[in-house]
Amino acid sequence: MTPSKPLRADARRNRARILAAAEEVFAERGASASTEEVAARAGVAIGTVFRHFPAKRDLLAAIMKELRRRLVDRAETLIADGDPATAFFDYFTYLVESSAEIGTVVSLLAEEGTSIEPDDQIMALTQAFGRLLEAAQQAGTARPDARLDEVMALVTATTHGALAGSWTDDLRCRTLALVLDALRPR
Amino acid sequence: MTPSKPLRADARRNRARILAAAEEVFAERGASASTEEVAARAGVAIGTVFRHFPAKRDLLAAIMKELRRRLVDRAETLIADGDPATAFFDYFTYLVESSAEIGTVVSLLAEEGTSIEPDDQIMALTQAFGRLLEAAQQAGTARPDARLDEVMALVTATTHGALAGSWTDDLRCRTLALVLDALRPR
Amino acid sequence: MTPSKPLRADARRNRARILAAAEEVFAERGASASTEEVAARAGVAIGTVFRHFPAKRDLLAAIMKELRRRLVDRAETLIADGDPATAFFDYFTYLVESSAEIGTVVSLLAEEGTSIEPDDQIMALTQAFGRLLEAAQQAGTARPDARLDEVMALVTATTHGALAGSWTDDLRCRTLALVLDALRPR
Amino acid sequence: MTPSKPLRADARRNRARILAAAEEVFAERGASASTEEVAARAGVAIGTVFRHFPAKRDLLAAIMKELRRRLVDRAETLIADGDPATAFFDYFTYLVESSAEIGTVVSLLAEEGTSIEPDDQIMALTQAFGRLLEAAQQAGTARPDARLDEVMALVTATTHGALAGSWTDDLRCRTLALVLDALRPR
DNA sequence: TATGAATGAGCTTTCATTCAT
DNA sequence: CATGAATGAAAGCTCATTCAT
Structure with a gap:
């Protein structure tokens, strides 16, 4: 479904190295x-980068994808293995923690005008998050009136906040606790 | 303490025009x-911009300042004129709404490595926010256990979230409500 | 004398397809x-093109050849089958008309510094043209004082003119008529 | 009518040097x-070239213009000073001779897709040539049935021919004589 | 001070050519 | 032989910054 051509072994290897290097470089710089x-860090020539990413x-x-x-x-x-009562909150936490790892990269999308197409992946993520939310609501651990778009907004906010301000681990935990609290039934 | 030379009248006028133009241009682009x-928008020559901002x-x-x-x-x-019970929440809301006006500019600081110095202004803002928080806590409208750094973190997050995701007005209001809710006593 | 190796059947087929594709592509672009x-149009990989044409x-x-x-x-x-009285003029016309088909390709030689070696073929063409000229002169349809190098120059000029200016069919016919007229006895 | 800004002295000097250098370089290469x-030959930095010609x-x-x-x-x-009987032929000759000086540059227009706009200058040139032609026809030195577009076509052809084939001076003269002969009354 | 022309390092991108598969 | 991924030297162009006017 994905690959039009199976790619040669070395090509696939290079593609992966370039992606990894790009993730690093963009996160740093x-x-x-x-x-x-990026090319230098990946150990390939500049032309190779442009062969893979015109x-x-x-x-x-590609990094974002x-x-x-x-x-x-x-x-x-x-969704498959987690405890419905906590999985929603675990996932929210996971997203925020990941953002630290991801580095600045995330925030670059808006700026670059990388007009991301309707994007199946964002929808998939939203839907999955929706299912976790519902499960938590049925388990009584999440506010029944919390809406999915609000949850997405909150996670976006917290993620970007964590990136923009350089929060300490401690501060991130406390802030996250507050935000999650806002999603719990009163 | 600040100005080495009081600046000629036209020079001060130019400086102001450049700042205004820059705010616009960077917000848009x-x-x-x-x-x-920026120079073009300000109606001055490029050299003039660099004379004022090396x-x-x-x-x-300077824009950020x-x-x-x-x-x-x-x-x-x-602080001077507001109702202590609501001023804190009003200010929080004001900051988030302003961010929309400010546009992308804010978020660019982190990226540019414009390692903003400890900055008196940030401290002033934080202190002022602190006083509003205390007042609200004493008025019983804010959680007594909410700490100032958490509040700052939340406002940063919500601001950046509002900028990054292109939220509708409605969504911004609801999200903001949730966040503010998290700061109210249970 | 010519081929160092007789070439495998598929190799010869590829060579031909590449040449055909190149003629098309260079004419168009x-x-x-x-x-x-060129490789894409020929349906071969780039390496194959370079194997045949270093x-x-x-x-x-090769295209020119x-x-x-x-x-x-x-x-x-x-020479073999035509009417001596008209064959010279027919051929002149044919060359000019062909140039349209050939497209820009011809004119690129000069630029590319493809310093064409003395080239047997050019000589062959010149000689053949010479024979047609002589025949026409003997038939009394061509000026007796027209020299072969002048004829070659004229055909070159008309050809390049037809390519450079984008003449209509009508204009090309009239211009050609004038030129041919210059070669007829007064 | 032409200059929106009168340009500074050094800017005008540089512009001229760039144009001259470009004419040379493109003629050669x-x-x-x-x-x-071009920049090197003009003795300016690359940015200067792009400031003048984006x-x-x-x-x-600009060179063509x-x-x-x-x-x-x-x-x-x-038109003003020449002998009506010969001026037309003189000008035709002048154009062809100039082409040698102009070098390859002329022929590059077609290729580069420098989609020259309707172009006042071409029209001016055509009109001027038209007047020379009429004068010659009235003086009885040019064929009365020669049309202006044919003349333009002939001069284009001869010019390009002179450029493409590397004719000797002698050959160019003889060829030109033939072409001009075609434009004289029989 | 203001101007705006000049600078030149650096960026993205292209493409002829090589070479491992 | 064919393949097509990798190479890397340019090329065109941008833009922060300098400096003569």
Whole structure:
């Protein structure tokens, strides 16, 4: 379904190395980091980067896609295996913690005008989050009047907040606690 | 303490026009907008911009300083004139709403590495916010266990969230309500 | 004398397809068209193109050689079968008309510095043209004082003119008539 | 009518040097010569070239405009001062001879897709040529049935021919004689 | 002080060519 | 032989910054 051509072994290896390097570089230097540095970090020539990602935005988009894939994976794991009463809160926490790892990259999407298409992945993530929310509501651990879009907004906010202000671990925990509290039944 | 020279009248006028133009341009185009466009919008030549702000980061920093000044002003007004029971929440709301006006500019600071110095203004803002918080706590409208750094974190988060996700007015209101709710006594 | 190796059947087939594709592509896009596009159009991989033509200029040269071969063929046909009185003028016309078909390709040689070696084919073409000229002169339809190099110059000029200016069919006919008139006895 | 801003002295000097350098470079190396080389030859930095000519095509277009200006000037001089009986032929000759000086530049227009706008200058040149033609026809030195578009086509052809084939001076003279002969009454 | 032309490092992107598969 | 991924040298162009006017 995904690959039009199965790609040669070395090509796939390089693609992965470039993605990994790009994730690092952009996390460290921001989206204005040069493609050349990505290439250098990946140990390939500049041309190779552009063979895999014809424009810089494609590279950024690919990183985001990969990141989102991981997030969706995690949600689905929690839906399948987690405790309905806590899975929703665990996942919320997971998203915020991940953002630290992700680095600045996330926040670059808006800026770059990387007009992300309607995007199946965002929808998938939203839906999965919705199921976790419902389960928590039925388990009585989440406010019954909390709406999904509000939850998404809150997680976006907390994530970006965690990135923008350089919070200590302690502060992040306390803030997160407050936010999660706002989602619990009074 | 601040001005080495009182500046000629026209120079001061130019400085102001450049700042205003820069605020507009960076809000519209992001921090990657060119200094030249700022100059054009301000109706001055590029050299004049650099005479007033020796580097681009200085221009960005000056914008931030100006913005923060307004925010502090507002806080002090509320401390002086507002209803202690609601002023804290009003100010929180004001900050989030302002962020929409401010546009992308705010979020660019982190990225640009404009490592803002300890900054008196941030401290002033924090202190003012602290006084509003205390007043609300004494009035019984804010959780007594809410700490100032958490409040700052929450406002940062909500602000950035409002900027990053393009929330509707309605969604912003509901999300804000949830956040403020988290700061009210249970 | 010519082929070092007789070439495998598929190799010869590929060579032909590449040449055909190159002729098309360069006619459409000019000599700055990429070798990769030639490969794509030919349905082979880029490596295959370079196996057959070690450098781009070789590919261009080969196209020219092929084109010239056709032109010489046509001249010999006319020498053998045509009416001596008109064959010269027919051939002149044929060359100019062909140039339209050939497209821009021809004119690219000069630029590319594809310093064509003395080239047997050009000589062959010139000689054939010379024979047609002589025949026409003997038939009294061509000026007796017209020299072969002048004729070659005229046909070159008309050809390039037809390519450079985008003449209508009508204009090309009239211009050609004038030129041919210049070669008729007064 | 032409200059929106009168340009500073040094700017005008640089602009002229760039144009001169570009004319040389493109004549020597063809249109694929690099802008950087033009800059080097002009003794300015690359940025200066792009300040004056925002894209390479603009530089090429400017060269052409300058060349055409010279041609039109010459035509007008001949209209004013020349002998009506010979001026037409003199100008035709002048155009062909100039092409040698102009070098390859001329022929690059077609290729570069420098979609020259309807172009006042071409029209001016055509009109001037038209007047020379009429004068010659009235003086009885040019065929009365020769049309202006045919003349333009012939001069284009001869010019391009002279450029493409590397004719000797002698050959160019003889070929030109033939072409001009075609335009004389029989 | 203001101007705006000049600078030049740096960025994205292209493409002829090589070479491991 | 064919393949197509990798290479890397340019090329075109941008823009923060400097400096002569």
